[in-house]
Amino acid sequence: MSLENKYNLKSPGVKRLMREARELAEPTEEYFAHPLEDNLFEWHFTVRGPPSTEFEGGFYHGRILLPSQYPMQPPNIILLTPNGRFEVNKKICLSISGHHPESWQPSWSIRTALLALIAFMPTPAAGTIGSLDYTPEERQILAKKSINWECQICGKIAETLSSQSKSSNITQEEASLIQQIALKAEEDANRKEKSADKKEDSDETNVRQRVTINTPSAETINEPITDVIMETEVSINPSTVDQVFNVVVWVIVFVIVLLIGRRFFLLE
Amino acid sequence: MGDESKNSSEEPSQVNQDELILAQQRQIEKEISESIPLVGEMEPISSLNSEYANDEVYLEKIKDLSSKYKHIRRTRPDGNCFFRAYSYAGLERLLDKKDEFNAFYKQAEESKDALVQLGFQQFTVEDFYDIYMEVLKRVGDLTDVDDAKKTLHFLFNEQGYSDYMVVYLRLLTSGQLQKDQDFYSCFIEGDRTVADFCHQEVEPMYKESDHIHIIAACAALNMGVRVVYMDRGNNKSVTEHDFPEGCTPLVHLLYRPGHYDILYP
Numbered sequence: 001m002s003l004e005n006k007y008n009l010k011s012p013g014v015k016r017l018m019r020e021a022r023e024l025a026e027p028t029e030e031y032f033a034h035p036l037e038d039n040l041f042e043w044h045f046t047v048r049g050p051p052s053t054e055f056e057g058g059f060y061h062g063r064i065l066l067p068s069q070y071p072m073q074p075p076n077i078i079l080l081t082p083n084g085r086f087e088v089n090k091k092i093c094l095s096i097s098g099h100h101p102e103s104w105q106p107s108w109s110i111r112t113a114l115l116a117l118i119a120f121m122p123t124p125a126a127g128t129i130g131s132l133d134y135t136p137e138e139r140q141i142l143a144k145k146s147i148n149w150e151c152q153i154c155g156k157i158a159e160t161l162s163s164q165s166k167s168s169n170i171t172q173e174e175a176s177l178i179q180q181i182a183l184k185a186e187e188d189a190n191r192k193e194k195s196a197d198k199k200e201d202s203d204e205t206n207v208r209q210r211v212t213i214n215t216p217s218a219e220t221i222n223e224p225i226t227d228v229i230m231e232t233e234v235s236i237n238p239s240t241v242d243q244v245f246n247v248v249v250w251v252i253v254f255v256i257v258l259l260i261g262r263r264f265f266l267l268e
Numbered sequence: 269m270g271d272e273s274k275n276s277s278e279e280p281s282q283v284n285q286d287e288l289i290l291a292q293q294r295q296i297e298k299e300i301s302e303s304i305p306l307v308g309e310m311e312p313i314s315s316l317n318s319e320y321a322n323d324e325v326y327l328e329k330i331k332d333l334s335s336k337y338k339h340i341r342r343t344r345p346d347g348n349c350f351f352r353a354y355s356y357a358g359l360e361r362l363l364d365k366k367d368e369f370n371a372f373y374k375q376a377e378e379s380k381d382a383l384v385q386l387g388f389q390q391f392t393v394e395d396f397y398d399i400y401m402e403v404l405k406r407v408g409d410l411t412d413v414d415d416a417k418k419t420l421h422f423l424f425n426e427q428g429y430s431d432y433m434v435v436y437l438r439l440l441t442s443g444q445l446q447k448d449q450d451f452y453s454c455f456i457e458g459d460r461t462v463a464d465f466c467h468q469e470v471e472p473m474y475k476e477s478d479h480i481h482i483i484a485a486c487a488a489l490n491m492g493v494r495v496v497y498m499d500r501g502n503n504k505s506v507t508e509h510d511f512p513e514g515c516t517p518l519v520h521l522l523y524r525p526g527h528y529d530i531l532y533p
């Protein structure tokens with residue numbers, strides 16, 4: 001392998017990526033990732049659209065950019081296949097991606113990032129950076145189209161995943177971790193939409209979201225968003241009143257100026 | 269495809285503002301990082317005076333500190349300073365006591381399996397464990413104590429090795445907290461579980477250490493530490509606290525709000 005001559009094998013980051021490349025060498029049913037032939041710090045990946053969602057049947061390909069301080073700094077994920085959930089060619093905002101490096105843990109890996117991505121796809125976009133809010137129908141159409149999508153480097157990607165039902169052995173611990181990762185970004189997104197002085201609500205939101213995750217039916221998943229919309233409405237109300245007040249004041253000022261002006265005019 | 273109107277971010281200015289502040293913060297942190305070595309050279313306690321010219325409260329306390337300690341070794345203030353200072357100072361002392369070093373080495377060798385059992389991903393834990401053991405082995409194999417200390421200093425200033433030491437120590441601390449969660453849960457504020465706390469405050473790099481981190485780290489490594497507190501408080505002397513209480517501390521650290529350095533008697 002040409003990579004082994006190119007990099008300083010003594011560097012812990014390089015050792016780590018070599019280890020991950022070995023670990024991920026075999027495609028699973030859900031994901032496959034490999035470093036580019038000439039660059040250990042850029043990988044390409046394919047994930048299968050999660051079953052029983054609007055992404056079912058889709059194959060999504062993308063790039064993983066590893067920072068030079070990996071694994072101390074998180075990887076960046078860029079999707080290349082149009083999918084209706086994330087913008088393509090843009091670093092996307094999972095709470096474990098580069099936009100939130102403070103929540104990344106060095107003991108996570110590229111595999112963790114991919115599992116989190118899969119788990120995160122069906123969650124609401126909620127205004128996070130790089131998120132798209134396409135309808136389920138539009139996403140289903142894109143999922144069908146994705147089967148014929150080709151990467152300039154890897155070629156046709158629908159065939160890269162293992163077709164046998166070889167599970168990726170997600171441990172229970174890992175599953176709960178992945179859900180927590182996905183949740184984090186949702187929380188962050190919610191917090192950004194609220195006004196800054198709503199801190200006391202965040203604990204409550206926390207609990208609500210944890211409850212939501214336990215019963216993942218379509219209805220309950222929508223609940224946090226409705227809450228957010230209500231929050232924004234509440235915080236918008238006072239500012240609308242302000243605006244009306246401002247307009248009234250300006251109208252009065254304008255009328256007074258007009259009257260004075262007319263008076264001068266009449267005097268002359 | 270790129271239909272811009274579909275982008276659901278409703279408050280772009282707010283988001284950009286946050287991003288901007290974060291980016292700025294990171295830039296400042298980076299600049300600090302680059303100017304201070306991960307673990308510095310030994311300096312006399314009096315070198316602290318220049319940081320507090322005209323500050324009577326601190327100057328008084330430095331005088332008190334210098335009656336107890338002769339030297340200080342500064343560490344990089346990047347949020348990892350407790351873990352870095354504690355492990356560096358611990359190993360440095362152990363190199364003087366071959367028997368204790370060997371016992372420490374043996375205990376470290378056995379530490380990985382417990383972490384895997386707690387549910388940490390085996391191959392990433394192994395990644396950090398391997399480097400951790402490599403550092404212990406490289407310094408332990410040198411018969412000349414001065415050579416060993418020089419190697420320790422060199423490795424702790426190689427970002428790759430140094431950060432890996434910190435990560436593994438963070439994992440051991442997290443493991444200790446989760447193993448004894450009945451005991452530690454009462455120290456955690458709010459409704460977070462011990463596991464939540466570990467994922468958010470212990471395992472990520474650059475997260476600062478509190479009492480609870482120190483207690484758990486000392487239990488995990490079975491190595492006591494005395495922390496000497498120096499702040500703006502009214503008393504004229506510095507205050508000390510041993511972890512665990514009543515131990516004969518191997519390591520001495522100076523705490524100033526937000527930061528730990530190493531002290532030498």
Ligand SMILES: [Zn+2]
Pocket residue numbers: 044045061151152153154155
């Ligand atoms: Zn590709």
